[in-house]
Amino acid sequence: MTTTIGPNSPGPVRDAVDAACDRVAPTWPLDRFIAVNPYWGWRELPIAEAAGQLGALAGTTLTMPRSWFRDEWAAGRLAEHHLDAVAALGDPDLAGAARAVVHDRAEPATPALTQLPLVTDVVDASRGSAPAPGRTWSDVITHQIGQHCAGHFDEWQATWSPGREHGLFDSWRASLSVTHGFGWRHGSRWARAQLDSLPSEPTAAIAAIVDDLGIDDEASGHYLTAVLASVNGWAAWCAYRRFQARLYDVDDDAIVDLLAVRLAWEWLLASDSEALADALESWAHAWSHTAAALVDATCESQRVDWVLQAAAERTYQDSVISGLADGQPVEGEPDVQAVFCIDVRSEVFRRALESTGDSIQTRGFAGFFGLPISYTPAGSSLTRPQLPGLLAPVLDVSDVVTDRLGRRVNVDRSDVLAERQRWEAFGHLPSSGFSFVETMGLAGGAKLVKHSVPHQQHPPKWESDGLGDAVRLRPRLAVIDDDPAAAALLAQRVLTGMGMLEGFAPMVMLCGHGSLTTNNPHAAGLDCGACGGQTGEVNARVLADLLNDTGVRRELSGLGVDVPASTWFVAALHTTTTDQVELFDTDLAPASHRERIDELEHQLCAAGDIARAERADSLGLGRLAASPQRLERAIAARANDWSEVQPEWGLAGNAAFVVAPRWRTRHVDLHGRCFLHDYDWTCDHDVAVLTLIMTAPMVVTNWINLQYHASTVDNGRYGSGNKVLHNVVGGNIGVFEGNGGDLRIGLPIQSLHDGNTLRHHPLRLSVFIEAPRAAIDAVIASQPVVHDLVSNEWLNLLRIETSDGTVEERSAHGWIARHAGPEHRGPSR
């Protein structure tokens, strides 16, 4: 293959390019590290079919190895009759095969996936063509692309960056590492000439290359998907850029550039390997004629795995279902209503808080409290979104600067921050670094000692950088003062979503959450995903401020929402790592509420002790479970430990999402595995609230659930590998595992496995909704995203009947009643 490439009409290829790019789910930068379902682009296919394609094209699997199901069965987390039940719903013939897997120890392991090769694989398979001893072309090309993308997208690490005025594809063609970094058979001049002969427009280049490689139009979609999957991490980064651009109605084509880059590698390698011309001809033939058959064969071979997967989920569902029928509505008016995020970690704390007194009612709602805001800390030049990644912020929040002191804070802070940046530059600029080390370096010794001594004193938050200790800022929505009527509309919308239009308790606690970890690149992943990977503090404080404002309350009552004058909203932050809860702005509370606040603080402390004792064992601190103070200190020291890789277990274990009034589950120990959203269908006449829940929080929980799932079943592709090798790229883009290679997305091994046991059991989310069939069906019918997730089995949907707490599940055959099985062995963990 020595033909030079000419302009080619990109017509039919353009669709294939778009389709391949749409398959890639975005990944957020580390400072906003929200969970993403990496299979999001595949949702319009049934999960088993998507798995077949992903297996044949990318060599990934969506289920655990069969040996794992055998172990689950042995541990009682997979009931046998569920194998039969699942098989009966689909193909009864599979029941025998599934039983054989769990019974027969001699049953062969999961069959190996067969993956269609790229040109690089063909070249790697031929003898004597390795780019370097012990390396493969696939690896070095991934590394080269990774390094190039990092250079192109980096904003915060390097101080000397390449030109970016042209696209990624252009800058890649101009880079030297392709031509000079490899031993081309035809020499580096040839490589340069080849690159120069490519069309400069990426889609045209893709069309020309696909044509030259001999892949026919029909197979090009599959082939381009496979090519992009080989650089999945950077593709996900480019997809993020596109996703962000589209939120604001523009576009970003970096992902097409990336595809062109990887494809150009295929073409260069093919052109340089004349001896393989025949093999590559068969290769193209194989793509054009066997890709579809291989996908089908993969689906076929995985059918039993999906039976096992569904049976494991069913067994878990049983443990939830068994408790639901016993729920009783709580009598009496609560003294405190505490609204928590739906996060699974809230479940443990809510249960603990409820156990401190019947007068506390807890509720679940998305932790950004429905506020579409971004936040600009006073005196800083940073603005960050404080809402789910699917949405673009509409309102901006800043800190109140009303008095002379406040104005000085702004100025002082930017001075302090600028001064710090000078010293940073002194430490990092090339001609300063040497003298910096000689004059300031010895201080590193003191820092080494300081960080090695365990301590309980939490370090100051980065958000407070450059502020004096005494300075307290209050975030506030400008709209409250500018337009109370608009503010009241926003408040009404939020209260409607929360289902809290009446029956306000004297005190309503709005509790966001955040984590507390040190030296952790993935720290934001433990913060509130609904707040865009930040803590929920700003949202909780802004909402409390909004609802306490007398002007807003006046407007609200005009809208028919009467918040009693005796009701006070107090903002709080639940630190999930330590199970400590901090109340904010209590100095603003009326004197009448002082006592109640003190009592609440007392209850929160007690609840913290209970929640910590429950989690102690999972943190390896089980021996301290009986001594609350020592346990609290140990957990705080852990959170501050710079070498800690498992500060908390985050959302590991998540398996269900219950959309129902809290009384339905209040008596059940859900083991911190359930997202809980309060919902009362009797107040939702037009199904608007249910629609919102199923299109927003349910999608978010699906993203979280499948992020954990994918990181567990194929950490090499959808997880970020070993934390001890993590190497932050571009200051916040993501991590490399080690030197380089592809950008690593998803969760690290340490967030899923403790060295002995798996902490996250990869079960698809089981969504329990307490609502009439018709309402749920209406949402599924009207919302394509919900339809895809439900019908294509990206999650399990179950319905709770209000009258008796029985459950039915939605299957391909409609709603089917569920009964807890005869061999149910109690709640599973």
Added chain:
Amino acid sequence: MTALSDLVPLPDLPPWSTVLALTPALLAAVASVAVGRTSVATSWRLAKAATGVMALAVMAITVLRIATGQHANGLARIDNVTVAMLALISLVAAVVTRYSSVYLRGDAHERRYASRLLATVAAVSVVVVANQLLVLMAAWMATSIALHGLLTYFGDRPVAVAVAHKKFLLARCADACMLGATVAFGTAFSTLRIDTIVDRAVTIPSLPVAGRVGIMLIALAAVLKCAQLPFHGWLIQVMEAPTPVSALLHAGVVNLGGVVLLRFAPVVDRATETRALLVIVGVVTAVVASLVMTTRVSVKVALAWSTCAQMGFMLLQCGLGIWQMAMLHLLAHSVYKAYAFLSAGDTVRRTQRAQLAATAAGPGTRAVVAGAGIAIAATVAVGALWAQLPRTEPLPASAWVLLGVVALALVPLTTPFGAGDHRSLIVRAAIVPLAYLALHDVFGRIVPHARTTPTLLLVFVAIGFVGLFITQATLLVAPHARIAQRAHPWIYAGLFLDESFTRVAFALSPPPAVRPRWAPLPQPRVTIAIPNTDHRLQLSAERSTS
């Protein structure tokens, strides 16, 4: 200040002091053997206890040094360099061990890791007390071999194995240099006792050829082991080992070349060609590597390039004979870099802090020129005033050249631009040179320096660093200028030095194969279907995706 000839030969070290000098190494060695034989929890407790006791032993050695002065015998020595290095090593060992005990929780081979970690520490502790050339050589070699076990801890990673192999080859070359030096010094001075070699080398009128060859070989070994261009690639790529291994490597191992040169400092001072080698390699590496560092996109790799540059700076100080600053540089860089690696996970938070303070535009030409003017004026003023103080000597020419480097370093602190109170410029400009001179003075009392430095070498250093400053200033003022954009691909590629070196090295000795390793999470088994020429898919050997 102490003259060189006052120090050699050192008075005799009594036998029990020899035992004390070797106690830190013994402790680490014993613990290294023991940790493989107990449970994981006990192993780590034992390892931490060993490093704790090690620190106590080092304190005892320090007391001994203060109470009885510097001593040596045919095996070991207790002098200022020994005490400083032992203090550094025990600090780094204690911190890294504690860090690792948490960081590696749940890994399948924690105990093997702990054992190799302590073995490395033990070997380093021998290097810094050895007064016998063969012992020094053997301990240095043992350090490299023990470290090899840590660098290949993830033996299933091809890059980890390949890079460790590259380092292995270079280390064996360095060992060969050391062996050659041993033969040469043995021939020239009829002894392998280090302080005696130095004594004889400085008392004879001119250094014999064998002595010159010997010291040149030692400098070459240092250049190889300090990862100087073009032998730097392994240092950059060993991010394939756990973070604390990087901290240990950068703080306690890569700098040993500097320690060995310090041992032979008076001999180096008499061998102009060796000084030239160190200065040329050091300046080129410092300048090139620090520029490459600014183009790096990942935090650990940027830190590694920075170490490469800092080692170059240390070696050039050795070449110039400013041994006290080489010692300071070695110590300060070690603790700074250990901290930087161990806290590398904080990078995202640092980025967020930088975002809080982000400014739209960089400084203009005028601001940079003004900044340079202020920096130079302040440094000259501080230097001139310092010389007026009682108890200080006039600064030698070499110190003035290095003070010039300090002046250029100050520019980011003195450039008036952006927000902030510009009145504090002068304060900032004065603090740094003052700190520099104070440390120069303190370390001058600990480690002696050469009486003269060839002017040509000083000029070379000056040109190198002025060139570096001008390049940096150009990049700051006009980051998108044509020249900056044209140079970037070359610098980003590290001038392809490592690629060329690796190609040659691996052609001579290819790296070994990877070994499978237990993984906690499942890895899909994947077969890649390679078609053969009759269009049928043929299943190639199975491979795990990773």
